[in-house]
Amino acid sequence: MIYALSLVILILLFAAGILFKKLYALRLERSSVESAGRDNSLKTTWGKFDELLTSLLTIHEIGIVNAGTIKKEDFYQTVVECACELISxxxxxxxxxxxxxxxxxxxxxxxxxxxxxxxxxxxxxxxxxxxxxxxxxxxxxxxxxxxxxxxxxxxxxxxxxxxxxxxxxxxxxxxxxxxxxxxxxxxxFTDYDLKFLTLLAGETAITLENIKLYESLENFYLEMVQTLARVIDAKDSYTGDHAGRARKKARRLAEELNMPDQMLRYVEYAALLHDIGKIGIDGAILSKPGKLTHEEYEEIKKHPAIGYQILSPIHFLGPVAQMVLYHQEWYNGMGYPEGLKGEEIPLGARIVSTIDAWDAMRSDRSYRKALSLEIAEDELTKGAGQRFDPEVVKAFLKLERAGWPPFVK
Ligand SMILES: [Fe+2]
Incomplete structure (x- = not known):
C-alpha cells in the first residue's frame, strides 16, 4: 500500500510539474507579446492569470487537500463555477x-x-x-x-x-x-480563454484521479478492516453481523443527534471498528461461557487501548481512534480506561457504547439467548445517566421504536 501511495504521489508531482511548466510558458508568451507593445488587451489577460491561479488552487485545495472528505458532486460543482468565473x-x-x-x-x-x-x-x-x-x-x-x-x-x-x-x-x-x-x-473565445480552460480541465482530471485513488484505497482498507471486524465478532461468540448492524445504526443515530456531516462517517467507522482491539486478547477469555476472573476481566479491559494503538496511525480515520479508545467509558465516570465522565467522553464514543450494548443484549450469544425487546428497552432506560448518555438513549429508543427510518441526508 505504501508503494501504491508513493506511486500516486510521484504521478501527481509529475502532473503538477507539467501544469506549472505550461503556466510558465504562458507567462513567457505574455511577456514577449507585451514587449511588442500590445499591452492594453493584455492587462485584462494579466488579471485573468490571477483568476486562473485562484481557480487552479481552489480545485487543488478541494480535491487534494480535502481528499477523503469531499463528495465528487461538490468537486464537479466547484469546477463548473471556477470555469464560468474564469471566462465570465x-x-x-x-x-x-x-x-x-x-x-x-x-x-x-x-x-x-x-x-x-x-x-x-x-x-x-x-x-x-x-x-x-x-x-x-x-x-x-x-x-x-x-x-x-x-x-x-x-x-x-x-x-x-x-x-x-x-x-x-x-x-x-x-x-x-x-x-x-x-x-x-x-x-x-480568445486564445487565452482556450488555454486557461485547457489548464483548468487538466487540473480537474488530475485532481479527480487523485480523489478516485484515495477512495479506492479507503474502500480497500475498509473492506479489509470489515473482514477483520467479523473475525473478531466470531471470536467474541457473536452470531450474525454484529459490527455491520452497529455500523448502520450508529450513522443514523449520529445524524439524529445533529452531528456535523463529516462526523457521521467517523461514527460509522468507530461502530464498525470499536472492538478491533480484541484481536490482541486471548480467544479463550473472550469466548469463556462462565464468569470471568478478576485477571481475565483486567485482560479484556485492555481492548480499547489496543484498538487505539491499531487505528491512531491511520490518517483518514481522523477521530475514530479516540472514539474506539473511549467506547467503554460510562457516563457517570465508572467506565474504563480513564474513567471519563459525561461530555468528557466523545459523543461518537457515547453513541457506539449505547449501540454496542443494545446489540449485545438483543443478540444470541454462545452462552445465552437474546434478551426480549421489552427487557432490553428496560435495561437501556435504567442505564441512562449511569452507563449511557440519557440524550443518546432517548434518540436511540425513538429510532428503534420508529423502525430505523432512512437517512435524512
Ligand atoms: Fe468493547
Missing part, C-alpha cells in the same frame, strides 16, 4: 461518462434547467459534447442551431447560445466533458 460565462455544465450505460450525463451545472439536466443523455460520438468526448479535441460551436451535429440536441432556448466543449482526459482517455456557453458580450 453565464452558464455551463460538466458531463461525466457513465461506463455502464455508455452515456454522458450532466454531473454539475450552472444556470441550466432541471429539465435539461435530467433529460440530457449523450452517446459518445453524438452531438458536440459526445464528439469532443470521443475525439479528445476541444470543439467550439458558434451557432448550435445551424450545426448538423448539434441541432437534434436543442430542446431549450438556453441551448441556442454558442458554446465550447472541452474533453476531460486522463492518460489520453476521456472521462467527461466541460461545456461552457459564450459570455454575452463576447463574439468568440
Amino acid at each position: 460565462s453565464p452558464r455551463g455544465s460538466l458531463m461525466i461518462h457513465d461506463v455502464q450505460t455508455d452515456e454522458l450525463k450532466i454531473a454539475a451545472s450552472k444556470n441550466i434547467s432541471k429539465e435539461v439536466i435530467e433529460s440530457t443523455r449523450i452517446k459518445p460520438g453524438l452531438g458536440i459534447a459526445g464528439r469532443a468526448f470521443q475525439t479528445g479535441e476541444t470543439i467550439f460551436v458558434t451557432d448550435p442551431q445551424q450545426n448538423a451535429r448539434y441541432k437534434d440536441f436543442i430542446g431549450k432556448e438556453e441551448q441556442l447560445e454558442p458554446f465550447i466543449a472541452i474533453p476531460l482526459k486522463l492518460k489520453d482517455k476521456s472521462f467527461g466533458v466541460l461545456n461552457l456557453h459564450l459570455p454575452r458580450e463576447k463574439e468568440s
